[in-house]
Amino acid sequence: MPHFICPICQSELSPEPNRYSCPNGHSYDRAKSGYVNLLMSQHKKEKRHGDDRAMVQARTRFLEAGHYQGLSEALLQAVRPWVRPGWVLLDIGCGEGFFSDGIYRALGEEGLTLSLLGVDISREALKAFSRRNREAGLAVASAFHLPVKSESCQAALSVFAPLDPGEARRVLAPGGVLIKAYPLEKHLLSLKKQIYQQVYENKRPDPALSGFVREESREVRGNIHLDTQEEIRDLFMMTPYFYKTSREDQEKLLNIPRLSTETEFGVDVYRRDNSGSF
Secondary structure (H helix, E strand, C coil): CCCEECCCCCCECEECCCEEECCCCCEEEECCCCCEECCCHHHHHHCCCCCCHHHHHHHHHHHHCCCCHHHHHHHHHHHCCCCCCCCEEEEECCCCCHHHHHHHHHHHHCCCCCEEEEEECCHHHHHHHHHHCCCCEEEECCCCCCCECCCCEEEEEEECCCCCHHHHHHHEEEEEEEEEEEECCCCCHHHHHCCCCCCCCCCCCCCCCCCEEEEEEEEEEEEEEECCHHHHHHHHHCCCCHHHCCHHHHHHHHCCCCEEEEEEEEEEEEEECCCCCC
């Protein structure tokens, strides 16, 4: 799957059994789990909080329990009308790959075979992704410095992840599509009310993305009901609130026996604007 590029010289990387290498002699070992580390040291400072093993495991349990099934279905519906067999789907900030792997498998069952790439700054997340899908090409890298060949992907996915529109546009082929998911105003509002005295709704992101034309937008709303403390903790750990909350405030939520809270997602489809240059 020759889509990755060397982070040093930007030459195309060739996959070998245990490494990737470029024509200029730079090589990068593949981890036993299958991913390759293409994160340059000067870019590591962009990491706010890498998803550690506990966070990845919590998110995996929560998602596989089906609590975000509505979002999974909305993402599939958003991408299905656009894709063609043989397309390359790049998951930017892929985490453990739950959503992109779901798309990959569902479309494959419909005869729309894709190639799947995933980029994330967390090694633990990519280890989990590789267990989920051994065919995906996976790289440790920043969303702001994608080690991906220009115009080599026809579709890109960004779910609750940092996104650089310029980089996303660069790696997409002319006419390529970007599917972006984000939390809406009241997403997990009741969860936050269990923790904080003063609660603020989420702010919607600016829908304008430089270099893209928004083709469609949809909203997915629902409620989830968690009946065990483990499920509540898993949800809490997969949010940014967990690591920003004091131990005292964490205990407020982790000691309640059950929780019902809102889920609200926005899913936008963008098409790459072919005018201008990168």
